[in-house]
Amino acid sequence: MCSLRYILILPVIVLTLSLQAQETPEDFVSLDLTTLSWDKGVVEDLGYVSDHEVETTDIYSRALSVPFHYSGPAQLTFFRETSVPGEDAPLRTPVANVNLPNKASEVLLIFMRNKQVEAERYNVIAIPRDKSSFPRGSYQIFNLSDFPVSGKMGDEIFKLDYHGKKVITLPLQEKTSIEVKFAQEEEGQWELGYSSIWSHYVNKRVNIFVLNSKDSVSPIDVRRFSEYVPE
Structure with missing residues (x-):
């Protein structure tokens, strides 16, 4: 009887230890999140679980959200909650x-509505931004186009591959004007697509x-979102 009990308990112990081994510190994060909706309008009251509590957030398209703290699994799920008759939960x-x-200590989440499905669904891009x-005083540039681009900000010239990113830090001046240009690479040639001050x-x-x-006429569109950063 003791041998049978040992045989039955042993797989449970092995399974428990296996699950504990899978739960590494890398599976959990504690960081600040900022959100942005790529589509017009506001995505209201999206639910998520942080530190074992249900929270909600609004996602705006005209400006970045105020950063909020998240603590939980690295795989974050946003959801809608609806009441079910006869059910408590x-x-x-x-x-x-x-x-x-x-x-990362701070991440920007860009929400893009998945228009290929009728139900509400979003594709999300996570961008570290510590x-x-x-x-x-700096500029973080993301190439979300379908082609490589070259750019010029002030005196710095750079190139970004498809979905590449770069941070440009300019001299700490109180206020000045800078020249900004972006060009598209196509068949080995560069075509100016954006120029501004x-x-x-x-x-x-x-x-x-x-x-x-x-x-x-102009193959490049540029969106920019500035935010105040205290010292």
Whole structure:
């Protein structure tokens, strides 16, 4: 009888130890999240679980959200809750999933509506943006277009591959104007797609997204979102 009990208990112990071994510190994160909706309007009251508590957040398209803290699994799920007659617990319907980097202290989440399905569903891009690598007075550029781009900000010239990113830090001046240009590479040739003069502020950092343009004359569209960063 003792041998039989040992045989039955042993697999349970092995399974428990196996599950504990799978739960490594890398599976959990504690960081600040900022959100941005790529589509017009506001995504309201998306639910998520942080530190074992259900929280909700609104996601805006005209500006970055105020950072909020998240503590939990690195695979973060956003959901909708609906009440079910006769049930105490609401029904949770996942609408977005994203894997968060485990070595970041701050991450930007960009929500893009998945228009290929009728139900509410979002594709999410997670972009690390720690202040140590993206400080005040700097510009973080993301190439979300379908082609390589070259750029010029102030005196610095750079190139970004498809979905590449780069941080440009300018001299700490109180305020000045800088020249900004982006060009598209196609068949070994560069075609200027964007040219402008921007004001530069030392107390802000700017998120820049380079996109495909719907304008046949200018192949590049640029979106930028600035944010105040205290010292």
